[in-house]
Amino acid sequence: MDLQHVTDADDPRLDDYRNLTDTALRRVQEPAGGLYIAESAKVIERACDAGHRPRSVMTQQRWVAGIGAILGDRDVPVYLVPDEVAESVTGYAVHRGALASMHRPALASVAQVLQDAGRARRSRIAVLEGLLDHTNVGACFRSAAAMGVDAVLVTPDCGDPLYRRSVRVSMGTVFQVPWTRIEDWPAGVQELKDAGFVVAGMTLGDGAVPLDDLVAAGHERLALVFGSEGHGLKPSTEELMDRRVTIPMTAGVDSLNVAASSAVAFYAVR
Numbered sequence: 001m002d003l004q005h006v007t008d009a010d011d012p013r014l015d016d017y018r019n020l021t022d023t024a025l026r027r028v029q030e031p032a033g034g035l036y037i038a039e040s041a042k043v044i045e046r047a048c049d050a051g052h053r054p055r056s057v058m059t060q061q062r063w064v065a066g067i068g069a070i071l072g073d074r075d076v077p078v079y080l081v082p083d084e085v086a087e088s089v090t091g092y093a094v095h096r097g098a099l100a101s102m103h104r105p106a107l108a109s110v111a112q113v114l115q116d117a118g119r120a121r122r123s124r125i126a127v128l129e130g131l132l133d134h135t136n137v138g139a140c141f142r143s144a145a146a147m148g149v150d151a152v153l154v155t156p157d158c159g160d161p162l163y164r165r166s167v168r169v170s171m172g173t174v175f176q177v178p179w180t181r182i183e184d185w186p187a188g189v190q191e192l193k194d195a196g197f198v199v200a201g202m203t204l205g206d207g208a209v210p211l212d213d214l215v216a217a218g219h220e221r222l223a224l225v226f227g228s229e230g231h232g233l234k235p236s237t238e239e240l241m242d243r244r245v246t247i248p249m250t251a252g253v254d255s256l257n258v259a260a261s262s263a264v265a266f267y268a269v270r
Contacts, residue, residue: 016101036162040096046172059098117150130228138169139259145173147266201241
């Protein structure tokens with residue numbers, strides 16, 4: 001392991017890890033084909049197991065042995081820093097053991113993701129339209145992994161699944177569930193239909209059928225589409241759905257957070 005002691009928070013070797021709480025800055029530093037940050041030994045391990053390449057790791061003394069076991073014979077610099085340096089560089093107290101600067105892998109095409117997902121006898125995919133909160137993106141991925149969803153598609157205006165908080169909240173499941181961006185949206189709904197998927201939009205709109213009715217229909221290939229936190233599905237998207245579906249609620253509750261509703265829906269159609 002290429003262990004390098006770093007005691008100066010201004011050391012340029014730590015530049016990948018600066019200002020991680022600033023979303024706008026991370027978008028500049030993590031362009032498509034660039035970098036993303038994996039936080040905690042478990043998440044770094046899952047990223048490496050998925051074939052992603054670390055560029056460097058920043059860690060503290062008590063986590064060095066575990067990081068060495070994860071990296072194995074990979075030729076990756078490991079920057080060993082005091083706690084106060086880690087906090088100064090990142091802007092928050094680093095409690096999860098390590099941060100890794102990872103090379104962002106190339107995304108598969110939508111056609112390839114759909115083809116791979118369609119190999120299962122009963123295929124289930126999710127589409128995340130315009131989710132803005134990276135916590136919700138990560139939570140949706142974690143539920144998708146837990147409930148056996150075969151793939152996730154994210155629209156151009158959806159938060160980045162590889163943003164640090166998304167990865168952390170997902171507990172690294174963003175590396176386990178195949179995903180890609182569907183750039184031509186909502187026109188891309190037709191690509192899902194052409195691949196044999198029944199496309200069901202989760203909505204509070206009038207005329208939506210209960211989720212139980214969708215389950216009873218027994219569709220072999222099903223794509224569930226979830227809209228943004230504030231306004232739900234865009235009207236232009238709803239118009240293209242094969243089914244419009246709602247989760248019946250009681251006690252005057254009119255809606256669920258998208259992370260909660262996705263978990264309910266994924267469980268129901270598993």
